Structure formats: structure tokens, C-alpha cells
Amino acid sequence: MLKPVETAVARFSMVMGGLVLVLMMLQVVVDVFMRAFLGAGFPATPDLVGKYYMVAVSVLPLALTELKRRHIEATIFTQKLTGAPLKAVLLFGFLVFGAVLAVLLYGSFGEAMRQMDRGAYIEAGTMRFITWPSYWILPFSFGLALIVIAIRIIEVLTGQFRDGDHDPLDQVDAMREDA
Template identity: 35%
Template sequence: MPLLTRLRDRGLDLLAVLGGLAILTLMIHVVADVAMRNLLNQPIPATYEVVTHYYMIALAFLPLAWLERRRGMVQVEVLEPLMSPALLRLSDRFVALLSTVIYAALAWVTWKTALGNYATGTFVLAQNVAVPTWPAYFLPPLGFALAAAVTAVRILSPEQDNPA
């Protein structure tokens, strides 16, 4: 189990780096677009489309697993003080199981949608240029699948899952 936990943690570290790079790239792209628009009257084509269809999707869905690892999702702890330690462990495992099932279902549904958009070559028009958007449809299933993996590890080993 420690190997599985270490692999999960290294993967989530990589996700954090990718998220940081995505934010940095987003900022550079938007600043360059604004600067070119105001200084040279030549904006970067399709900036709005790239930001909304790629950067924002990545920033919304890829951090789900990292948030789950740090237990940063919404929690309701009304009954927790009344539970015994054994019941609390059982409750944590049940919540992790429920979360895994929901994330896995969302991954499956969004995967099917991504495959459909890939097959049709989904795109948007920006200044009479087709900007392919189908690759971005694979980001939600990736985010949901990674979150499902993190919660599945929590089912198997909740005591090793205390956030740093």
C-alpha cells in the first residue's frame, strides 16, 4: 500500500506542476493578446476560444484529484463529533466509496462525450478559422478518473490519507 500511496502522491505532484504551467501559459497568452491588441492593433487570433475551451476546462477539472487528496472538497461534519472512532472510519470509507462511484460514473459519461466529439471533429469558428475543440473534451474524464483513483485509494487505506 505505501507504494500505491507514493505513486498517487507523485502523480498528484505532477498534476500540480501541470496546473501551475497552465495558469502561467494562460496569463502569458492573455497578456500577449492584450499587449498586441493595444500596441500593434493585432490581437492573437482565437485567444478567447483557446482560453474558454482549453485553459479553463483544464483548470476546472484536472485539480479535482489534487483537491480530493488534500480533502479540500466540501464536507458536512454535523454528526462527526457524535461518532465513535470505529463508526467514523466506516463513515469515511463509505463516503470514499460513494465518491469513487460518482467520479467513475462522471468519467464514463464524459469519456463517451469526448469520443463522440473526437469522431465528429468538433470545432468552433474564430475569425473564419476552425479551432478544433474536441481535444478539450478529454480533460473532464481525465480529471474525474484521477479523482476516482484518489478516492479508491482512500477506501483501501484511509489512515495513510492524511493531507499535508
């Protein structure tokens, strides 16, 4: 029932993350080329990279990392748990993560609204470089991650959550074999 939502979030996160990386790479290459051969770079490249691209690259994958269960976990005390105690620990962890995401979403949404209302920009040389749209990357990313956490909470409560035991060293070995 919730798999289509997970799939949509995963695809969107991967496509947007890849698109942002490609755009950033192309802009930096064009900027370096223009500086080397024309004596002047692409206008506002450092500002665009710092205010838009790097923010998106940093937080857009947040939902995807939870979908793939790639967050860092300290399982030394929980690795032997099964049944109701494991379910309680998982539920507690997801609830705490959801609460943190909700606070981040609330705060970043408020900041995005303030920046949009004032029409935030920076002076880049002789031009005004609009920055207020970049403030919407954070609440959007936190919102996607919160959707994933809500799905996880529902899965735990309904008994559908399966967190397979995975050893990171096995994953590294599998990557080496594929290469």
C-alpha cells in the same frame, strides 16, 4: 505502498495546473498587448481560454484537493465519531464520491470519443479552431480523482487512513503567521 501513486498524482496535478495558469496568463497578456499596439489580438484567444484553459484550471485540481483533504465537509454529526462508526461513514462517503466520479468519467469519456470522432471544431474568424482535444481534459481529471478515491477506500479498509482533525481557522492563522 500507495504513497508513490499519491505523490505522482499530486506532482502531476500541481505541475499541469501551474503550467496551464502560466500559459493562460501569457496568452492573455500577449493578446492584450497585440490589441493595444497592433490593433488585432492573438487569434482565437477567447476560444482557447474558454475551451481549454478554463476547463483545465477548473477540473485538474480535483484529485489534488482530495489528496490534501481540502474538500468541503459538513462534520457536525460525525466530529465525535471514532472507531468502526467513523470508518463506516468515511467508507460510505468515499464510495459515494467514487460512484459519482465513475459516472462523470463514463459520461465525459463517451462525449470525448464522440467529439473526437466527429473532429469537433469552431469557426474562429477565418480559421477552424479544433476543440475535440479539450473534451479529454474532463475524463482525464475524473480518472485521476477516481484513482485517489480508490486509494482512500483501500486505506480505510486496511486501517491506514488518517484524517487528522484540522480546524480551518488554525490553517488561516498559520498562513497569516507565515506572511
